[in-house]
Amino acid sequence: MKKKWWHEKVAYQIYPKSFCDTNGDGVGDLKGIISKLDYLKELGVDLVWISPIYCSPMADQGYDISDYYNIDPLFGNMDDMDLLLAEAKKRNIGIVMDLVVNHCSDEHEWFKKACEDPDGKYGKYFYIEDVKDGKLPSNIRSYFGGSCWEPLPGHPDKYYLHLFHKKQPDLNWENPEVREEIFTMVNWWLEKGLAGFRIDAIINIKKSLPWKDYPVDRDDGLSYVGNMLKEVSCHDFLTELRDRTFAKYDAFSVGEVFDEHEDTLPEFIGDDGYFSTMFDMSTAICGASEKGWYDRPHITANEYRDTIFTSQEKAWNVGFLSNIIENHDQPRGVSHYLPEGEVNDTSKKMLATLHFMVRGIPFIYQGQEIGMENVDFTSIEQIDDVMTLDEYQVALQAGLSSKEALEAVKKMSRDNARVPFSWDDTEHAGFTTGEPWLMNNPDYKKINLAAQRNDEHSVYQYYRSLIQLRKNPEYKDTIVWGKTVPVWTDRTNLMAFYRQTDEQTLLVIANYQKESQSVTLKEDVKNVLLNNCMEWELDGRELCLKGYQAVVLEV
Known part of the structure; x- marks a missing residue:
């Protein structure tokens, strides 16, 4: 593998609405991020990925972009962005922005013009189809529930495609003019000094x-979008994106990739892959049920272990994965991967x-x-x-009571990670002087940064120790480049x-249960690096x- 500048980095994700609010409107902002840069430096991070801050109606928390070249006033302005950079x-912190180009907002100028003239230039920027007798072009289900086809405003006989929210029309990557618009925009931001991009939902662009129908998999008569995606390859589009943008600037790029085809990992993250790295989403999707969140079992320690080891084996001698416990689309990792009642500092x-x-490249999500x-x-x-609201309805339709449905979906809700960061134990957890846009986690009096910052045994200081190691x-x-070799998998x-490298061997052992257990080491211990x-x-x-208990040993 070619060694690149990003392989040794530690990354941190900021969800800007919930990180730090400086003007008291209850919403985090760019000045808030600037005010916490010294904290991020103290923690030890090198790259900071900021979820979307572009102009947006916020139908999907900024992932519906109405202007790719401007900052939404909710977060500040371009002067604030320039100051942040x-x-x-x-x-020595690189800023990474979200690249959301599978879709834009229905309030983007392109879509407005497409509505004015569906047969004109901008109508070809989207997937717009004639519909006769109510027969939709396909029965694909939107990721957010319901059909992915919606009537085009002002044109009841025409429908547009949205794989996500109906306010997020999909861009037509088959149109070279659309690709040119995207490449120009990406390079404009890289010229500004961005370290790179996190690429959102990119597997959906092809x-x-x-159009055709697929096997129905729920009572709604629709079919999971992955059934369509497995028939196509994004190779040509992603190769062109890489060559026309990231490669020109030696920029960092991390892909959000689901449903990639078997054996295509080298195409994504190999030496000449589309991206620098991609998120290992294997644990996040482990146990997912086609029926919905209500049918999802709690992941076990063995499942977690085996899933991680499978990903590590696949990526060895191919490229680097980016490792996550959680992000803005997941529940809190400690609540998801640890048994209920056994979540504690240890x-x-x-x-x-x-x-x-x-x-791999570790990503820490704020909090x-x-x-x-x-x-x-x-x-x-x-x-x-x-x-979450859609999954709540799915649970109700499956026969759960309202109380059971809430219990089922709140465990997986994306809002678990989107509530404001708990800075201290003052009102609103030190996030804002106003009323927060989303409730604080009620446990902020107990779990907050101020309580942990000067406590050498805190979770926060343990993370600092991991980064320092x-x-x-x-x-x-060894930690960056060494091979991961599983042991005691039975x-x-x-x-x-x-x-392992040729020169050094480290052994990591974690007892993934509340009861003690013993192991017989195969080698003598030279050093205890972490305990x-x-x-x-x-x-x-x-x-x-x-x-x-978890230990890191040099043996």
Whole structure:
């Protein structure tokens, strides 16, 4: 593999609406991010991905973009953006923006012109089809529920495609003029000084044409969009995107990729791949049910372990994955991957150890570093997220009571991660002086940064230790580049692996349960690099691990 500048980095995701509000309107802003750059530097991050801050009606929290060249007034203005880039550069922090180009907003100038003249130039920027006798072009279900076809405003006999929200019409990548518009915009931002982009929902840009119906998989008579995606390849589009934009600037690019075809990983993240890296979403989709969130079981320790190891094996000698516990589209990782009732500082640190010590680029999502947990929502009225509201209806239609439906969907709700960052224990968790746009997590009095910043045993300080270990010159090559070699995979609730180079071997062992368990080491221990418990029980080569204890050893 060619070694690139981004391989050794640690990344951090900011959800700007919920990070830090400086003007008291209850919504986070760019000045808030600027004010926390020293905090991010202290934590040890090198790259900061900011979820969309472009102009948007906010039908899907900014992922419906009405102007790619401007900052939404909700977050500030372009002067604030320029200042953020300059201040981040002073601290050797690269800023990464979201690239949302599968779709735009129905309030974008292109779509407005398409509505005025569907047969003109801008009508060809979208997928617009004539509909006769109510027969839709296909029975694909939108990711947010319901048909992905919607009547074109002002033209009841014409329908447009939206794989996501109906206010997010899909852009027609088959049209070279659309691709040129996108490449020009991407390069404009890279010229401004961006370190790169996180590429949103990119696997959706290629559609299977002509349109047709697919096997029905729910009572709504519709079919999962992946049934269409598996018939097509984005290769030509993504190769052109890479060559015309990212490659010209040696920019960092991380793809959000679902439903990629088997054996295509080298095309995505190999030496000449479309992207620098892509997120390992394998644990996030583990256990997902076609029926909906209500039918989704809690992931077990063994499932988590086996899923991670499968991804690590696939990526070895191919490229780097970007590893996540959570992001803005997921519930809080500690609540999702740890059994209910067993979420505590020790188990949170264990999960962090596994996250950081496998091969790949670690991404921290805001609040993860202080161990923020899911919100105990008590009413569906507290939920803002469109996907959760849709899944609530799916659960009700499946026969669950309103109380059962809420219990089922709140565990997976994207709002768990979208509530404001808990900075301290003052009103509104120090996020705003106004009324926050989304409720604070009620546990902010207990779980907040201020309470952890000067506590050497806190989750926050443990994350700092993990980052420092990754950057330690003595161990960096092994942690960044070493092979992940699983061990003791026949054991229950134990995740252990070597990180190996020719010169060095590290052993990571995590007891993924509340009961103690012992392992017999195959080698002598040279150094204990990290231990999430105060105690250390080693008798010869017999190591007894307390509940949720995780250790990183040089052997």
